Amino acid sequence: MKNRFTFLAGLLLILIVQPGIAKESPALKQLITESRARADIVETTQKAVVHIQVEKIYRTGSSGTPYNDPYDLFNDEFFDQFFPGWRHNRSQPGQPREFKQQGAGSGAIVDKEGHILTNNHVVGEADKIKVRLFDGREFDAKIVGTDPLTDIAVIKITAENLDVIPMGDSDDIRIGETVIAIGNPFGLSHTVTMGIVSAKGRSNVDIADYEDFIQTDAAINPGNSGGPLINLNGEVIGVNTAIFTRSGGYQGIGFSVPINMAKNVMNQLVKNGKVSRGWLGILLQDISHDLRQALDLKNSKGALVAEVTEDSPAEKAGLKRGDVIIKYNGKMINNAGHLKNKVGLTFPNTEVKLDVIRKGKIKSLTVKLGTRPSQAYASSGFTDTGNSLGMKVQNLTPDLAERFGYQRYKGGVVITNITPNSPAANAGLQVGYLVLEVNRAPIDNIKAFQKAIKSTSLEKGILLLIGTQNGAQYVIVKK
Numbered sequence: 001m002k003n004r005f006t007f008l009a010g011l012l013l014i015l016i017v018q019p020g021i022a023k024e025s026p027a028l029k030q031l032i033t034e035s036r037a038r039a040d041i042v043e044t045t046q047k048a049v050v051h052i053q054v055e056k057i058y059r060t061g062s063s064g065t066p067y068n069d070p071y072d073l074f075n076d077e078f079f080d081q082f083f084p085g086w087r088h089n090r091s092q093p094g095q096p097r098e099f100k101q102q103g104a105g106s107g108a109i110v111d112k113e114g115h116i117l118t119n120n121h122v123v124g125e126a127d128k129i130k131v132r133l134f135d136g137r138e139f140d141a142k143i144v145g146t147d148p149l150t151d152i153a154v155i156k157i158t159a160e161n162l163d164v165i166p167m168g169d170s171d172d173i174r175i176g177e178t179v180i181a182i183g184n185p186f187g188l189s190h191t192v193t194m195g196i197v198s199a200k201g202r203s204n205v206d207i208a209d210y211e212d213f214i215q216t217d218a219a220i221n222p223g224n225s226g227g228p229l230i231n232l233n234g235e236v237i238g239v240n241t242a243i244f245t246r247s248g249g250y251q252g253i254g255f256s257v258p259i260n261m262a263k264n265v266m267n268q269l270v271k272n273g274k275v276s277r278g279w280l281g282i283l284l285q286d287i288s289h290d291l292r293q294a295l296d297l298k299n300s301k302g303a304l305v306a307e308v309t310e311d312s313p314a315e316k317a318g319l320k321r322g323d324v325i326i327k328y329n330g331k332m333i334n335n336a337g338h339l340k341n342k343v344g345l346t347f348p349n350t351e352v353k354l355d356v357i358r359k360g361k362i363k364s365l366t367v368k369l370g371t372r373p374s375q376a377y378a379s380s381g382f383t384d385t386g387n388s389l390g391m392k393v394q395n396l397t398p399d400l401a402e403r404f405g406y407q408r409y410k411g412g413v414v415i416t417n418i419t420p421n422s423p424a425a426n427a428g429l430q431v432g433y434l435v436l437e438v439n440r441a442p443i444d445n446i447k448a449f450q451k452a453i454k455s456t457s458l459e460k461g462i463l464l465l466i467g468t469q470n471g472a473q474y475v476i477v478k479k
Contacts, residue, residue, distance in 0.1 A: 041234045042180065042192050047134045047163035048109040049227060050116060051184045052141075052155075054126035056101045106183035106227030107131070107155070108165050108236055110266070117266055118226030119241055120146045120153040131157050134190060145269030149209040149277075149344075151241055152257060152265045153226075165228060168235030170214065170258035173197055181218040181240055181254070183227030193219035202255060203337030207242045212341045213255040214238045220254035229256040238262075264345050278346035278369035281312020282319060283471040284336035290476035294439075294463040295324065296360060302326040303336040305356075306465070307472035310408070317367040320358065321465070321472070322440060327355035343369065388458065389477055390422020391415050393435060395445050404432055405469040411444035412436045412467060423458055427477040429466065436472060437465035 105122035109115070116131065123129055129141040139157040146153040173179075177197045185191050195218030202213040216229060220243050229238035238256030245251045268275045287300040295304075305323040308315050326333055328342045329352050346352060348371040356363050393413035394400070400414050401407050412434040418425050435443055438452035439462060456462045461478035 038180070038194070038232070041230070041232060042182070045165050045180075045228070045230055045234050046182050046190050046192065048165035049134065049182045049190060050107045050109060051132040051189050052105045052107050052116075052118060052122055052226065053130045053132070054103050054105070054123055055128040056125055057127045104184060104187060104223050105225045106223065106240070108228040108239075109162050110167060110236075111164055112162055114157040114159055114162060115144065115266070115270060116141065116155045116157065117228075117236075117239060117262060118153050118155060119239065120148050120151045122226045123153050123155055124148065129155060131155070132189070133159075134163070145273045145275075147265045147269065147275045149275070150257060150261060150265050151208045152239065152262050152269075154266050154269045165230075166235050167259050167263055168231055168233060168237045170237045170260045173200065173214065173231065173237050175200060178232055179216055179218055179237070180230045180232075181216070181220055181224060181227060182230065183220070183224035183240060185219075185221035185223040187223060191224075195219070198253070201334065201338065203335070203341075205242075205244075205255065207255065208257075210261070210341055210344050211337060212258055212261055213241070214258055216254050216256060217252045218254060219250045221250050224254075261341070261345065276348055277344040277372040278348050278350060278352075279312075279372040280314045280319070280343055280367060281309035281370065282314045283307040283309075283473070284325075284339060285473045286335045286337075287324065288476070290461055290478070291463070291474055294461055294474075294476055295322075297324065297357065301335075302333050302357070303339040304474060306474055307467075313367050313370045317354075317365045319354070319356070319365060319367070322358070323363075324357040325354055326357060326362075327353075329353055344372065348372075388422075389424045389453070389462070390419035391424040391429060392417040393446060393449060396434060404434070406434055406467060409434060409436065409467050411442065413443055413446055413449045423477050423479055427475050429464075429475065429477070434467035435464055436467050437463075439463050 105118060107116040107118035110117050123143060124146045129143070130138055131141045132138045137159065139159055141155040141157045144154040144156050175197050179195060179197055181193045183191060195216050197214060198217050199215040202215050203211040205211060205213065214229065214237070218229070220240050224240050227240045228236040229240055231237045237259050239259065239262050240254060240256050242255045243250065244253035265275055283306045284303045285306050287297065287302060287304050289300065291304065292300045302324045305319060305321055305325065308319055308321055325339055328339060333339045333342070346369055348369055351366055351368050354365045354367055356365060392415070394416045396406060396409065396412050396414055401409070404414070415429060415431055415433045415435065418429060418431055435449060437443055438449065439456060441452050443449045443452060458477070458479045461476045464475045464477060465472055466475050
């Protein structure tokens, strides 16, 4: 940024000293042309960007006991980043009290009917929503639908002569491509910033359930949330959603929901008021370097099936634990998050083709997707492992299964003790986890566990299938 400023300042000085140079310098002519073209894009698109003000009202009884906890909403770090200036209004002690929390965000008008694309965390729990247009007009808005799983929401205003911003194709964007962000950071209406696409397909950043973020260094600050990320064709290619920050302000890393994902969600919200997603009924995990070696895979591409839900579409189609899904309808799968997004953006009851690696061979399966549920969910005694893993185990009893929520599992041994700084501890194992397999061999009890462990090598690594209350996953234990 400093170098860019120095360069532009130098050109400005040359123009002041030698105003005729612009006619003689092709490079300067191109710079001016590009600058004016960018300004033309902003001038057109910013008319469709709106400032959103939200208000949530909480009321308590005369006893002071709240019907709703006024600190539940908008009181986390995420809200602090994007909604500065929220406040509480209180009446006198002993009297009925009213709490008001206010925040602000951004959005983009996407059609003449007045539909506005924004974030769920901007409007999802609001009692009042007011929208201010670029021309100064203000309108009350209503929620058409929200989708917390992608953090996308659609609201609507009734107005005439609306400017609309066109939607592009986020699959076509390239890393390094110039992008523009427009929003209302810190209440500064229609602020424009510029940067590049820093990365694509960002997941595992713990912002939403379905993550496929565009990462950008275009400055995004509190209040930008819900605003558009625009390409140089003047098209929306992302919905600005979050920033990575240690200070609460801009640090060069922002995340936007790709417009293709947002458009899919928006169309369903406008048509049905809700989003229906395809469902396989499997738990997935990424393939680490150690897992790749243990499974004898050529690379780490694909998604590893850690668990198959009983009577699910996946089980009916023949998917098995340990399968590596490498293609979805002929398209290569990069990782678990990539496959999850593909399935989630496919309508239920759709037949899809999966290519999987099973025991070194590629197998094709056809699965008819189900509908994603609202919530995606022996004898006693213990022993040392006998192989310096640094843990003790106990057979899974009915009491232990009920205590830990392991009724879904038919066998396994429960970890009862972990030695600090041991291979088991370093692998992230914890007391209460359930060992289901050792190097792909099913474990029904302590005897089977001891037998399997004797034939393993910590130097090469031991592949364990671990069950938890949230499902199963593969873990490599090694020295």
